[in-house]
Amino acid sequence: MANGRLGIGLVGSGMISEFQAEAIGDLDNAVVTGFFDMVPELAAARAEQFDRKAYGSLAELLADDAVDIVSICTPSGSHLDPSLAAAAAGKHVMVEKPVEVTTGRIDEIIAACRDNGVTLGAIFPRxxxxxxxxxxxxxxxxxxxxxxxxxxxxxxxxxxxxxxxxxxxxxxxxxxxxxxxxxxxxxxxxxxxxxxxxxxxxxxxxxxxxxxxxxxxxxxxxxxxxxxxxxxxxxxxxxxxxxxxxxxxxxxxxxxxxxxxxxxxxxxxxxxxxxxxxxxxxxxxxxxxxxxxxxAKAIDTEGHRLQFDDFCGAIQAGTEPYCAGIDGRAAxxxxxxxxxxxxxxxxxxxx
Structure with a gap:
C-alpha cells in the first residue's frame, strides 16, 4: 500500500476488467497496478488504455510488492487456480461473480484465503x-x-x-x-x-x-x-x-x-x-x-465502485467486507x- 491506497492487479483483460478499472479509478483508497491475461495482447491493450503495467505472467503480478489485492476477471470456470495462487502469495482476493461454477470449487477458494489470512470478496454490485x-x-x-x-x-x-x-x-x-x-x-x-x-x-x-x-x-x-x-x-x-x-x-x-x-x-x-x-x-x-x-456492456460502474470502496476500506480497517467470499457461495x-x-x-x- 502506497500513500494510503491499496494496489489492485487485475487477472483477465476482457470486458469486465474495463468496468473494474474504471470503477477503481474513481476511488481514493485504491489504484490499479496493472493487468495480466493469458493472451498478452489483451493485457497490453488494457494496460495502454489505463496507462498501467502489463504483466507478462501471473507470477510476475503476484511478485509485485505494489499489489495488495488480486481481482479475478477471467471466465467463470477458471477462477479457482488464480485465486488459490493469489491467496498463497499473501494477496487479498476479489472475484467476479460467480466466484466459481461449483460450490466445491468455491469452498477451495474460501479455505485457501482463510488459511493464508487474506480477505476474500465476491462481487455482487446490486x-x-x-x-x-x-x-x-x-x-x-x-x-x-x-x-x-x-x-x-x-x-x-x-x-x-x-x-x-x-x-x-x-x-x-x-x-x-x-x-x-x-x-x-x-x-x-x-x-x-x-x-x-x-x-x-x-x-x-x-x-x-x-x-x-x-x-x-x-x-x-x-x-x-x-x-x-x-x-x-x-x-x-x-x-x-x-x-x-x-x-x-x-x-x-x-x-x-x-x-x-x-x-x-x-x-x-x-x-x-x-x-x-x-x-x-x-x-x-x-x-x-x-x-x-x-x-452486456451497458452497465454502470457505480455498483463496482461502491463494492471496491467497501472491500478496500474493510482491509484497511481489519474488518469484514459487506459482501465477503462466503456470500458468493449461496447463489x-x-x-x-x-x-x-x-x-x-x-x-x-x-x-
Missing part, C-alpha cells in the same frame, strides 16, 4: 444499491408481517453473436451454466440474500432461442425459502429487448415491487414516516444506472441445485 438495502431492512424488521411470496424475474436478451464470441460463453466448463449462472445470478443472489436463504428448489431449464451453446437460455424454478415463504425464479437471455430485474415480495402486512434500482410499489399495513420519502427518492425516475438487460448453490432438480425431475435441497 447488494450495494440503496434500494436493495432498504428492501432487506424492511424484511428483517418484520414489516411484511408473515412473508408469503418472493419472486424474481431476470428477463434479459443476448443475441447469438454474444455467445459466439470468446469461445467460452455458453459452455458448462467455463460459463458454468447459462441464463441463470451468468445473468440470472444477479437477481437470484439478491432475492436469497433479502429473504434469508433458500431451502428447496424445483426447476426446469431449456435452450429455445440460441444455437451452439451447451447451456440453458431459459429457466424457471419454484422455491421454498428458509423462512417458510414460497416463490418463483425466472431467468432467460431470450426475452427481447430485455427487461429490468423485477423483484416482488408479499406478506400479510406489506407488498413491495422493485425493478432494478426503482421502487415501483412500497406499501405496508402499518406505514412508517420514511415511506413517503423512500417512494419520492426511489420511485420511477430518470438517470438510473444501466442494468445490462439488453447489452451458486441455488443455481446448481436448480440444474440438478431439472436433471432429476424432483425437488432438491439447497446445500
Amino acid at each position: 447488494r450495494f444499491f440503496e434500494t436493495s438495502r432498504l428492501l432487506k431492512a424492511a424484511v428483517d424488521a418484520g414489516r411484511f408481517g408473515t412473508l408469503s411470496l418472493a419472486d424474481v424475474a431476470i428477463k434479459w436478451f443476448r443475441d447469438q453473436a454474444y455467445y459466439d464470441q470468446g469461445g467460452w460463453r455458453g459452455t458448462w466448463k467455463l460459463d458454468g451454466g447459462g441464463a441463470l449462472m451468468n445473468q440470472g445470478i444477479h437477481g437470484i443472489d439478491l432475492i436469497q440474500w433479502i429473504m434469508g436463504g433458500i431451502e428447496t428448489v424445483c426447476g426446469q431449464v431449456a435452450t429455445v432461442a440460441h444455437e451452439r451453446i451447451e447451456v440453458e437460455d431459459v429457466a424457471t424454478a419454484t422455491v421454498r425459502y428458509k423462512n417458510g415463504a414460497l416463490g418463483v425464479i425466472e431467468g432467460t437471455t431470450a426475452a427481447w429487448p430485455g427487461s429490468k430485474i423485477r423483484i416482488e415480495i408479499s406478506g400479510s402486512a406489506g407488498n413491495v415491487v422493485m425493478e432494478d434500482e426503482t421502487i415501483v410499489q412500497w406499501e405496508f399495513a402499518e406505514p412508517s414516516p420514511e415511506d413517503e420519502e423512500i417512494l419520492e427518492k426511489y420511485g420511477p425516475r430518470e438517470g438510473l444506472s444501466g442494468g445490462g438487460a439488453a447489452d 451458486v448453490s441455488v443455481i446448481t441445485s436448480i440444474y440438478r432438480s431439472a436433471r432429476e425431475g424432483r425437488i432438491v435441497q439447497v446445500d
Whole structure:
C-alpha cells in the first residue's frame, strides 16, 4: 500500500476488467497496478488504455510488492487456480461473480484465503444499491408481517453473436451454466440474500432461442425459502429487448415491487414516516444506472465502485467486507441445485 491506497492487479483483460478499472479509478483508497491475461495482447491493450503495467505472467503480478489485492476477471470456470495462487502469495482476493461454477470449487477458494489470512470478496454490485438495502431492512424488521411470496424475474436478451464470441460463453466448463449462472445470478443472489436463504428448489431449464451453446437460455424454478415463504425464479437471455430485474415480495402486512434500482410499489399495513420519502427518492425516475438487460456492456460502474470502496476500506480497517467470499457461495448453490432438480425431475435441497 502506497500513500494510503491499496494496489489492485487485475487477472483477465476482457470486458469486465474495463468496468473494474474504471470503477477503481474513481476511488481514493485504491489504484490499479496493472493487468495480466493469458493472451498478452489483451493485457497490453488494457494496460495502454489505463496507462498501467502489463504483466507478462501471473507470477510476475503476484511478485509485485505494489499489489495488495488480486481481482479475478477471467471466465467463470477458471477462477479457482488464480485465486488459490493469489491467496498463497499473501494477496487479498476479489472475484467476479460467480466466484466459481461449483460450490466445491468455491469452498477451495474460501479455505485457501482463510488459511493464508487474506480477505476474500465476491462481487455482487446490486447488494450495494440503496434500494436493495432498504428492501432487506424492511424484511428483517418484520414489516411484511408473515412473508408469503418472493419472486424474481431476470428477463434479459443476448443475441447469438454474444455467445459466439470468446469461445467460452455458453459452455458448462467455463460459463458454468447459462441464463441463470451468468445473468440470472444477479437477481437470484439478491432475492436469497433479502429473504434469508433458500431451502428447496424445483426447476426446469431449456435452450429455445440460441444455437451452439451447451447451456440453458431459459429457466424457471419454484422455491421454498428458509423462512417458510414460497416463490418463483425466472431467468432467460431470450426475452427481447430485455427487461429490468423485477423483484416482488408479499406478506400479510406489506407488498413491495422493485425493478432494478426503482421502487415501483412500497406499501405496508402499518406505514412508517420514511415511506413517503423512500417512494419520492426511489420511485420511477430518470438517470438510473444501466442494468445490462439488453447489452452486456451497458452497465454502470457505480455498483463496482461502491463494492471496491467497501472491500478496500474493510482491509484497511481489519474488518469484514459487506459482501465477503462466503456470500458468493449461496447463489451458486441455488443455481446448481436448480440444474440438478431439472436433471432429476424432483425437488432438491439447497446445500
